[in-house]
Amino acid sequence: KILLVCFLVMMDTPVWSQKQLPADQEIPLKYGADRLGKRSDAAMQKFRDNRLGAFIHWGLYAIPGGEWNGKVYNGAAEWLKSWAKVPSDEWMKLMDQWNPQNFDARAWAKMARQMGVKYVKITTKHHEGFCLWPSKYTKYTVTNTPYKRDILGELVKAYNDEGIDVHFYFSVMDWSHPDYRYDIKSKEDEEAFSRFLEFTDNQLKELATRYPTVKDFWFDGTWDASIKKNGWWTAHVEKMLKDLVPGVTINSRLRADDYGKRHFDSNGHLMGDYESGYERRLPDPVKDLKVTRWDWEACMTVPENQWGYHKDWTLSYVKTPLEVLERIVHAVSMGGNMVVNFGPQPDGDFRPEEKQLAESIGRWMKKYGECIYGCDYSGWEKQAWGYYTRKGKDVYMVVFNPPYSKHLVVKTPVGTEIVKAVTVNGGKDVKITETARNEYNVDMPDKDPGEPFVIKLETKEKTSETDKYRDALT
Numbered sequence: 001k002i003l004l005v006c007f008l009v010m011m012d013t014p015v016w017s018q019k020q021l022p023a024d025q026e027i028p029l030k031y032g033a034d035r036l037g038k039r040s041d042a043a044m045q046k047f048r049d050n051r052l053g054a055f056i057h058w059g060l061y062a063i064p065g066g067e068w069n070g071k072v073y074n075g076a077a078e079w080l081k082s083w084a085k086v087p088s089d090e091w092m093k094l095m096d097q098w099n100p101q102n103f104d105a106r107a108w109a110k111m112a113r114q115m116g117v118k119y120v121k122i123t124t125k126h127h128e129g130f131c132l133w134p135s136k137y138t139k140y141t142v143t144n145t146p147y148k149r150d151i152l153g154e155l156v157k158a159y160n161d162e163g164i165d166v167h168f169y170f171s172v173m174d175w176s177h178p179d180y181r182y183d184i185k186s187k188e189d190e191e192a193f194s195r196f197l198e199f200t201d202n203q204l205k206e207l208a209t210r211y212p213t214v215k216d217f218w219f220d221g222t223w224d225a226s227i228k229k230n231g232w233w234t235a236h237v238e239k240m241l242k243d244l245v246p247g248v249t250i251n252s253r254l255r256a257d258d259y260g261k262r263h264f265d266s267n268g269h270l271m272g273d274y275e276s277g278y279e280r281r282l283p284d285p286v287k288d289l290k291v292t293r294w295d296w297e298a299c300m301t302v303p304e305n306q307w308g309y310h311k312d313w314t315l316s317y318v319k320t321p322l323e324v325l326e327r328i329v330h331a332v333s334m335g336g337n338m339v340v341n342f343g344p345q346p347d348g349d350f351r352p353e354e355k356q357l358a359e360s361i362g363r364w365m366k367k368y369g370e371c372i373y374g375c376d377y378s379g380w381e382k383q384a385w386g387y388y389t390r391k392g393k394d395v396y397m398v399v400f401n402p403p404y405s406k407h408l409v410v411k412t413p414v415g416t417e418i419v420k421a422v423t424v425n426g427g428k429d430v431k432i433t434e435t436a437r438n439e440y441n442v443d444m445p446d447k448d449p450g451e452p453f454v455i456k457l458e459t460k461e462k463t464s465e466t467d468k469y470r471d472a473l474t
């Protein structure tokens, strides 16, 4: 069994092809999943109920915005140092230009509230190693820039004042640190990386103690062999943070088990509190229903692949607000969260396209958000017209594709019947016609809302099993 597991690990079996071994065949793990099944405490329920979040990717990379020495790179702007092969000491000189005069934490928080996001994930430190907080463990921080101020502290306060939870993105991989190693191939590597892990522990303790209202740590930059060979450390970090911040949630991307398996351990159990593998992609609403068994959070970019600020968004397709909205609903319909990314400009303001997106999503959420917040997977069979979400006995129909038939086909699970249907943001009764056992036609609203709309179905358990329908004998 151990050999099988080692083989799987060596093949670095992708997260999404998890097979769980029968319980009696599981192998012993010291650094595997700490818990089976979803967390059921209030802090996790709040994480889940929030459903819609925003990502903020902001760092030195915003200054060049994808261009270096006159050449524009179309790769992700926050990776420009890598694309342009810029040595770290040259890259960190960007700190001398870090002076976002238009930065206004309260304006950012107001924009987030108006968009309807319930939490914001902020890049405390991305791969480049520049810290948005005054860390005392490195010179590469906001303190040593013309701007000086604790940007992270101002954002935590401003978002929290708006009732918005704050999550910390933290990249373990740190291109600025001389002791970082991609792999451990010598005693020297081992000693250097041990110093690096202590440095990282210190920064994480600093973040957890300076900003105790933090609700989540979203780890990134954990795919290298050096981390996979130190699964013990990833388990230690999760425990350390949960001791420092009771209730805090931790993403699966932090964890590697005894054999270097990431996200799901060698027995197929999810590590951390929610799966964080759906980056710029979503599980299929029919074929990937396995994800409804655990908590998960997806994140997405508005261009095809730009997290940090890139000066030229014409280089790839930019999603419309409707396309962003559909991804949000798709995630919630499968029991997941969605985090929409924003890459602030070097001056501390947002580009017009992002402001318009936030306004557009916010207008929709104001009218229909009850089908998102506190909602979950319905367990109903996906239909072509859109997505279902569920809250208790209420099932929401979120319609993106109105049919020519003017009827929305609904198939309820055996034993469930629809009592009534009303439009959300209108409260108008909607006619439902039973067409077969557990099948209904739900009428379209008389007037085309001109936007994705929502119908709330009130359901109840079927009272009698006998009905007028007979299945074909075939």
Ligand SMILES: C[C@@H]1O/C(=N\OC(=O)Nc2ccccc2)[C@@H](O)[C@H](O)[C@@H]1O
Pocket: 076, 078, 079, 220, 221, 223, 279, 299, 307
């Ligand atoms: C949210 C994104 O997260 C990242 N990477 O996530 C990955 O999943 N990276 C990856 C994916 C497949 C293989 C190896 C690494 C970062 O590199 C990127 O700049 C951004 O912060």
